[in-house]
Amino acid sequence: MLKISPINAFSDNYIWLIQTNEGNTLVDPGDSKPIISTIDKLSITIDDILITHHHYDHIGGLESLKPLIKGSVIGPKNNSIDLLDKHVGEGDTIKSIGLEFSIFEVPGHTLDHIAFYSETEKEVLFCGDTIFSGGCGRVFEGTFEQMNHSLEKLMSLPSKTEIYCAHEYTLSNLKFALLAEPNNLNLKEYQLDSTDKRKNNIPTIPTTLGQELQINPFLRVAEISLREAISDKLDTSNQASNAEVFGFLRSWKDSL
Numbered sequence: 380m381l382k383i384s385p386i387n388a389f390s391d392n393y394i395w396l397i398q399t400n401e402g403n404t405l406v407d408p409g410d411s412k413p414i415i416s417t418i419d420k421l422s423i424t425i426d427d428i429l430i431t432h433h434h435y436d437h438i439g440g441l442e443s444l445k446p447l448i449k450g451s452v453i454g455p456k457n458n459s460i461d462l463l464d465k466h467v468g469e470g471d472t473i474k475s476i477g478l479e480f481s482i483f484e485v486p487g488h489t490l491d492h493i494a495f496y497s498e499t500e501k502e503v504l505f506c507g508d509t510i511f512s513g514g515c516g517r518v519f520e521g522t523f524e525q526m527n528h529s530l531e532k533l534m535s536l537p538s539k540t541e542i543y544c545a546h547e548y549t550l551s552n553l554k555f556a557l558l559a560e561p562n563n564l565n566l567k568e569y570q571l572d573s574t575d576k577r578k579n580n581i582p583t584i585p586t587t588l589g590q591e592l593q594i595n596p597f598l599r600v601a602e603i604s605l606r607e608a609i610s611d612k613l614d615t616s617n618q619a620s621n622a623e624v625f626g627f628l629r630s631w632k633d634s635l
């Protein structure tokens with residue numbers, strides 16, 4: 380059994396509750412209040428907590444939750460995050476509630492950012508603020524080069540991988556994606572679909588890697604069709620590198 384449910388927090392955060400026959404694990408508990416009401420309602424206890432990066436909207440609930448958990452708090456190699464029991468990095472594997480997770484270091488949004496990937500039951504990725512549906516995290520601490528490399532790393536996972544990111548940013552991301560690639564039919568279809576879901580208050584997350592490769596401009600920087608679509612804004616004739624195209628798109632979106 381593997382069940383993954385969102386707990387809404389703040390205005391657009393998803394805290395993920397992972398449940399198996401062996402227990403319950405949380406990812407990025409930014410706020411303890413909605414979690415405590417969820418675990419009370421379900422009469423469950425929390426085993427472990429996984430942390431992707433140091434931003435407050437991902438760790439803010441740790442202080443109140445730590446005394447309540449049976450297992451450990453596992454996060455990146457960043458000593459500025461208090462209350463971590465285990466620091467993990469690239470190539471490490473951890474076990475939680477019967478699932479094995481591989482750790483990827485994905486610097487860019489922050490330098491400490493990591494992602495948790497499991498294929499024990501099915502392919503699932505918890506990537507915090509790295510890939511969003513239709514977009515990616517802002518590059519606050521790393522370089523465009525680093526962030527692009529981090530995205531490429533995650534793009535090499537199986538295309539059926541379910542992506543559990545930490546924010547519901549899909550509709551606003553798709554607006555930008557359509558500016559970049561107005562003739563992408565998959566993207567138009569996905570926008571209709573996602574708009575429908577949000578109207579009915581249904582999360583657009585999880586998405587899949589296969590879906591994102593079709594519609595997410597930040598994962599499409601090597602695609603001829605995307606490069607052609609932006610060729611009036613960026614000179615791609617001199618064979619701009621993938622990182623350059625990524626940097627152009629990210630700066631363009633940030634400027635809007």
Ligand code: ZN
Pocket residue numbers: 432434488508
């Ligand atoms: Zn963040």
Ligand code: FE
Pocket residue numbers: 434436437508545546
């Ligand atoms: Fe965030």
